[in-house]
Amino acid sequence: MRxxxxxxxxxxxxxxxxxxxxxxxxxxxxxxxIRSRTGIERRHFAAEGQTTSDLGIRAARAALxxxxxxxxxxxxxxxxxxxxxxxxxxxxxxxxxxxxxxxGFAYDVQAVCAGFVFALANADAMIRAGMAERILVIGxxxxxxxxxxxxxxxxxxxxxxxxxVVLEAQDAAGTSNDRGILxxxxxSDGTHRDLLYVxxxxxxxxxxxxxxxxxxxxxxxxxxxxxxxxxTSLGKAGLTDKDVDWLVPHQANLRIITSTAQKMGxxxxxxxxxxxxxxxTSAASIPLALSVANQQGRFKQGDLLxxxxxxxxxxxxxxxxxx
Ligand code: COA
Numbered sequence: 001m002r003x004x005x006x007x008x009x010x011x012x013x014x015x016x017x018x019x020x021x022x023x024x025x026x027x028x029x030x031x032x033x034i035r036s037r038t039g040i041e042r043r044h045f046a047a048e049g050q051t052t053s054d055l056g057i058r059a060a061r062a063a064l065x066x067x068x069x070x071x072x073x074x075x076x077x078x079x080x081x082x083x084x085x086x087x088x089x090x091x092x093x094x095x096x097x098x099x100x101x102x103x104g105f106a107y108d109v110q111a112v113c114a115g116f117v118f119a120l121a122n123a124d125a126m127i128r129a130g131m132a133e134r135i136l137v138i139g140x141x142x143x144x145x146x147x148x149x150x151x152x153x154x155x156x157x158x159x160x161x162x163x164x165v166v167l168e169a170q171d172a173a174g175t176s177n178d179r180g181i182l183x184x185x186x187x188s189d190g191t192h193r194d195l196l197y198v199x200x201x202x203x204x205x206x207x208x209x210x211x212x213x214x215x216x217x218x219x220x221x222x223x224x225x226x227x228x229x230x231x232t233s234l235g236k237a238g239l240t241d242k243d244v245d246w247l248v249p250h251q252a253n254l255r256i257i258t259s260t261a262q263k264m265g266x267x268x269x270x271x272x273x274x275x276x277x278x279x280x281t282s283a284a285s286i287p288l289a290l291s292v293a294n295q296q297g298r299f300k301q302g303d304l305l306x307x308x309x310x311x312x313x314x315x316x317x318x319x320x321x322x323x
Pocket of ligand 1: 028029030033034037038113152153154156213215218219222252253256280310311312
């Protein structure tokens with residue numbers, strides 16, 4: 001059978017780093033509150049005029065370099081984002097043009113913070129169906145553009161950035177020892193719309209809008225749903241928590257990550273953490289974490305990775321893959 005193996009990864013973070021102290025000067029908040037409630041210490045914000053596709057192009061180039069490939073080797077591009085440059089065309093096509101690719105397909109997937117997990121599962125399905133040999137899967141966001149800077153309960157949480165992986169078709173035996181994506185579990189429940197949303201859009205207000213969140217309610221859903229989806233997709237792969245070498249979670253809140261790891265019986269040494277330095281970069285957070293950990297040489301070939309995320313919708317899911 002065919003499996004989708006990660007051949008390379010890369011990321012890009014905007015140059016401007018904003019420490020928690022920046023918010024202390026502007027809002028009734030403190031570095032201590034932000035660190036202790038979220039684990040976030042700093043985040044990157046895109047420069048004026050720097051768009052989501054700019055970040056995505058840089059991450060894609062880094063992933064191609066890491067894979068030892070050139071742009072023409074790519075058959076398709078799937079970008080997970082909720083903060084596109086324009087309403088259309090897709091960020092995917094902008095990345096495609098930026099890389100100088102004129103063949104294959106490019107489009108966006110929108111599942112907010114769960115976007116990269118959805119995009120990865122989507123690209124994997126296309127590769128296994130024989131629709132492409134190599135797909136660039138990118139998570140790229142500029143959440144700084146949809147912040148209400150007067151709302152201390154949201155604006156301290158998010159950051160900008162992009163991460164990318166090159167997924168490549170490889171022949172495999174069809175067992176849980178194969179390299180590549182072994183299973184995925186995707187879920188949505190649109191009745192929770194009001195817990196986390198942006199209060200503007202093309203067909204409603206005609207504006208981009210700003211992020212609104214009932215953080216404590218989202219927190220409760222996250223803790224419950226993330227360990228459940230991880231168990232579901234591990235089960236689909238015929239594996240258990242004990243087989244996991246690395247948890248690469250969505251980086252929203254250290255307390256959510258810690259509690260998910262605890263429920264899975266994983267020590268924190270097996271968890272990739274970037275939330276302190278990146279904040280919540282929505283769909284970019286998992287590929288950023290993957291790329292940072294890969295650059296640090298933390299993954300060995302054959303390691304079993306679990307990625308999981310939850311976001312607006314609500315939408316949540318997980319992907320099991322062997323490095
Ligand atoms: N600085 C200081 N105080 C703050 C604050 C800030 N930046 N933000 C909120 N507060 C205050 C609130 O106003 C509230 O004050 P009150 O009790 O006087 O009303 C108090 O802190 C507690 O608020 P609450 O929302 O219950 O805090 P919390 O412990 O749930 O932490 C979050 C808030 C947002 C950090 C937390 O709920 C969270 O991380 N939720 C999940 C968010 C998430 O992951 N979203 C993305 C999913 S993709």
